[in-house]
Amino acid sequence: MFALSILFVAAVASALPFDQLTKTLPQDVAHIGLDEEAGEYVAYKLNGEVYGRYPVTSGAQAITKRDSTCGDLSAEQAQQMSGWNILNKYADDNWGTGSRNIVTNPSEYLDRPAQVCISDEVVQLNFDKDPVCQSHTTTTEGKLVGTDGTVAIGVNQGFTTDTSYTVSQASTLGIDSTLSVKIGIPEVADVTQSYTISTSVTNTLSSTFDVAYNDLSIVTVTMKAPEGQTCTAKAETKTCNLSANGTIRYLATGWVWFNYDSKTQGHYKWAANIDNIITNIDDRSTTSKFSGSMSADTHTAYEGVCA
Template sequence: MAPFFAFISLALAFIVNATPTPERRLTHVPREATKLAADPETGTIYLFNSRDEHLGILDHDAASSFQRRAGGCADISADEVQQLPGWSKLKDQANSMWGDYQREIKTNNPDSQSIGGSVVGTNGTVMLSQTEGTSYTLETSTTRQASVALDLSAEAKLGIPDIAEVTFKTSVTTTVSNTLGKTESATSNQQTTSTVTAQQKDGQTCQLDFETKTCTTKGSGQMPFIASGWVWFVYKNKTKDHWNWALLMEGYLDESERSTYMSFDSNIGTETKSQYNVVCQ
C-alpha cells in the first residue's frame, strides 16, 4: 500500500504545479506602483511596487491614460529631467536594478502612452461722485528661468504691503513666464465709486477735493517648477526580461530633488485716492 499512496501524492503535486496563476489585469495605475516595464510589441505594461513585487498588468487601452495631463502643466523632456537636482539619485537607482548598459532616456514615451458732478436745481442739493481706494499696475520680468518647462506661463499671487500709509495689505494676481527676459504686466483696480450729497447755495459751485498719492515699489520672487511622473530607461538589449523600464520620480525623489526655480523682479505702481472734502464756493 505504501507505493500506491506515494503515486497519488506525486500525481496531485503535478496537477497543482501545472495550473498557472491568472495574471492580474488593472484598469488604472495603483498608488503604490513605482516601477514599470513595457512590452513595445503588445503595449502591455507591467507594474511593480518599491519592494519589486509584481502588482499586475495594464493593457494598451488603459495604458493610454499615461498621455493625459492636467492644465497648467507642461511635458518635461528627457534632457530637462537630467538637469533636475535628484537626477543622479534616480539614475543610480535604475543602475542598481537593471544595470548601466547601453540605453536611451525618455519621458512622455508615446510607446507607452479692466469728477464730475451733476447739479439738481439752483438752490438745493448737489450730488457728486467720489472714488476711494487704490489702483495697481504690476510689471514682472523674468531674471532666471527654470531648467524645465521653458516658456510655460503660470499664475502668481503677489502680496503687496502697506504703501505710504494710504494702502492696506492686499495681493494682485498676475502671469509670469518661464522665459528669460520676458516681461508681463497686469492691472488691478481696487477703487470704489460712491455718491456724496452736499448742500449747495444759489450761485455756488461744489466740487470734491481729495488727495491722490502715487507710489512705485520694487520686489522680487521665485516660483518653483516641480517635476513628476515616469522616466523611461529604454535598453538596447533586454534586462530582467524587458527592454523598457520606468521609475516614478515621486517614488524615489523628494520635492526638493524634483524642483527647479524661476526668479523674477517686479515693479508695482499704485494710485490711491483718499481724504476727500466737499468744497462749495
C-alpha cells in the same frame, strides 16, 4: 491578495490610460515595465515586488487635460535635476547599465506624462525697501441733479496697480514654458491691501509679465448747493513706488522612461517615477527669480466744498 485581485479586475474592465491608472496605485509603486508582447503595464514596488499587471489602452490615447500650472518636462531638462544621479542609479541597479535611451512623454504613449509644475499655490511678492510715496489732490465739480440746488459728485475710492516684472533668473526646468502663476501681494500700511492675482509667466531670462489689479469704485457725494455757489469734491490720491521681487519654484513630476536596446529583467522599456525615487523636492526642482518696480495708486480721503 483579494484586494489585489479586485484592483486587477477593475483595471481589465476599464483599461485606464496610464496617467489615470497611476493615480490608483499606492505610494510605494516606484517603477513600471512595459510588456509589449502581452500589451500590459507591470507595476513594481520599491522592493522589486510585482504589484499588478494592467492592460495598455489601445487606440487613441485618452489624455487628461493638463493643469495650466504644468508643462512638459523634456528628457534633457530631467537630466539637469540635481537628483538625476539618484534616478539614473536606480535604473542601473534595477535594470542594468546596458545601452538605453532616456525618453519623456513618448509620442506613442502620450498618456504617460513627465511634467514640470509650479509647486507653490501662491508665489509671495517681497518688497526690498520702504515705499516712496507722493500725494496729490484732485478736484471734481458737481452736477445739478434737482431743482432745489442738489448736486451729485462722483469720487474715486480704492486701489489700483499695473506693474511689469522681469525674469532675472530662469529655472533650468520648464525652460521657455508659459505657465499660470498666482502672485500674492502683501499688505503695506497706507499703500496697498493684501490680494492675490493670477498671471502667466514665461520661464525665459529677461521675459516680462504684468500684474494688474483694480478695485476702484465711485462714491457719489450729494450736496445742497447754496444759491450762487459752486460745489466741488476734493480727493486725495497717494502714489507709491515699491521695489519688489519674487521666486518661483519649478518642480519635476511624473515618469521618465529608460528604453533599453536589449531586454532586461523581462522588458525593454521601464518607467521610473520621479516623485517616489527622488524624495527630496530640492533634488527635483529649481527656481526662477523676477523683480520690478510696483506702482500703486491709493484713492483715500475726500471732502465736499461749496464756495
